[in-house]
Amino acid sequence: MATSFHFEHLLDFTPGQADEILRTIPAHPGVFALCGARQEDAPYLTKTADLRRRMRRLLDPPESQSKRLNLREKVARIEYCVTGSAFESSLVLYQATATHFGYTEARRRLKLHTPYFLRMTMENPFPRVYSTNKLSKRGLALMYGPFPSRLAAERYCDAVLDLFKLRRCYEDLAPYPDHPGCVYGEMNKCIEPCKQACSPAEYAAEAEAVKKFFDTRGESMIIEIGLAREEASSAMKFEKAAALHAQWQKVKAAQALADWIVRPIPKLKAIIVQTAAQEKEHAEQAALFLLNGGCILGPERLSTLGVRAVREQTSVGSSLFAQPLMLQAVPLEGAATDTSGASDSPEARAAHVLSLLEALAEPSSDLALLSDHLSLLRRWYYRPEKQRNGEIFFPNEDGGDKGAWPIRKILRGAARMVLGDPKPKAETQRDAAKEAAKGIKTKILHEGRPDVERVVPVLPKNR
Template sequence: GRTGLFYGPFRSRVSAEAFEVSVLEHFQIRRCAEDLAPSPEHPGCMYGEMNQCLRPCQAVVSTGEYRSEVRRLTEFLVSDGRSLAEVAEAARDRFSAEMEFEEAARQHQRIERIAATWRLRDELATTIDAAHGIAVTPAALGQAVELRLLIAGAWQPAEEIALTAEAAADKPVSLDRRLRERLERPMPAERPLIERQEHLALLARWGYSSWRDGEWLPIDDWSRIPYRKLVNMVHRVATSERP
């Protein structure tokens, strides 16, 4: 079967296509979807003529060369654009030091184009394996919330947590401590790719909606959860306050 890098979710098809078009302007990747049968006799297309595609259909480059360009695109998405931006910034600084100001200006324009591309990304969009976060939603009973963890694009079973709780010795246990105990080592249940894609569709429907009941906390690293921010979210949602 086919493999690929799955990226999203986006607010709409229109926003996804706008991001895709802008991303592809930085790479010589084919825009067509036909099954390739590389041949010098292939008619090609306008993107190849404009030097916006490496023309694998016409066997202009080897499989390895084209894979290298695809790898650059993958690194761009995985690194949140830093892979290209850092190269351009280093080139700009080098040209400036060598007093080649025209080339430095070109690299600066390239940096601005990269930043403009990244601004088109919707806030929930990421690679599916990096789709981590916590949805804090109201519980059925007041003064409590449900925590729904999304790990690598897969929703985990919801857990209810109250604002206050009593310990065995009648000493209150802080919300911060209880959250840390619950989230110390989240163990994701394995999910097939198609199911994770469906879970991201649910995230998009909830996260981008105007009726969203709760808050979303994106997580970059489960060992570095911003607990202070999470505690504040729980308080707001449990008491029906809004940010």
């Protein structure tokens, strides 16, 4: 088998007790397998938004002359697990399919295709950049992506190469002075190493500049041009400053063609936050997945206890009230830690969960597994924002804690997954409250004297 996977729940099935058995299955999203009596029989394997309803369709008594698939007389065992999100369901379904049928069949059934990357051939004497969806162990460190499509990768590649003069031809160069060259050399978009118009050191420096642009997603060039523009403006060289500003805008336009996730495959590292499976013992928890070098690990559950979403207090609102707050619990005597051994502090719990995920992280040498995980990542990440459930967080790339996880941002994301986004509170109808308060009197005893009355206005509940 390609990988090891086991479902969390297993039930023996008999047609006579179908209704009783199906009643015990939760009506939650999940992945299930309907297995026959013989081990060699291939299971019916799928994901669904409602486990109980989907199994009833397959296992209830068939209707007369119905063309709907019915497996009531062929199933001897039900295996299933509850999931909290479409992302987790896709990952679990892939793992289960790979276990039962192997990588090739899992790839075919789930229609997984390796996403496109930009490959830079720095090992070549005259490096070039091209788009590809073929993974190779030797070139993983110089493959930038993933992109949503081949067109998106090529568009970004052309925009970046327009900023430099790297060659775009596909031939294995054997430079000589009488080489015919190409149209890019005629348009002054290539320094023409084929004609020996530049030295190998000059071409290597140009290739290194392109690599630096990809590594920093254009920030190195943005900063360099910005400083030069400010210097020219301070020196009253406005024509030069205008030219630098136009170049700066061109770089920004090229930079915008690549999403934030585009980076070398070994540096594809992030935390993906999803809703956790709805189970009573795991209430108020989010599911965390680790993206490590393109492979997806997890999930691990993160409790949002002590992290609450505060609603807007005014119609104008404030970012302080729009974001969840961290509330550290005050433990009773002798109860300083929770059952997992982590501190009651939300930050400490998040750090503990992240350490558990990183302990599972090992560099994978299986290109088939890497390709499939990258395909699942691309399928989830490049969905329209309104259809993409969950959030993704990358390690810090600047400051003193470079490479560390943004724990507070991850906690806020987990709170949004569990509690939902804070919503503005309805505006209080003050005029209606004043009208309702008129004429309402309540007799109360004041300092033991029954002859004293005090008017107590009764405000609406939304106050």
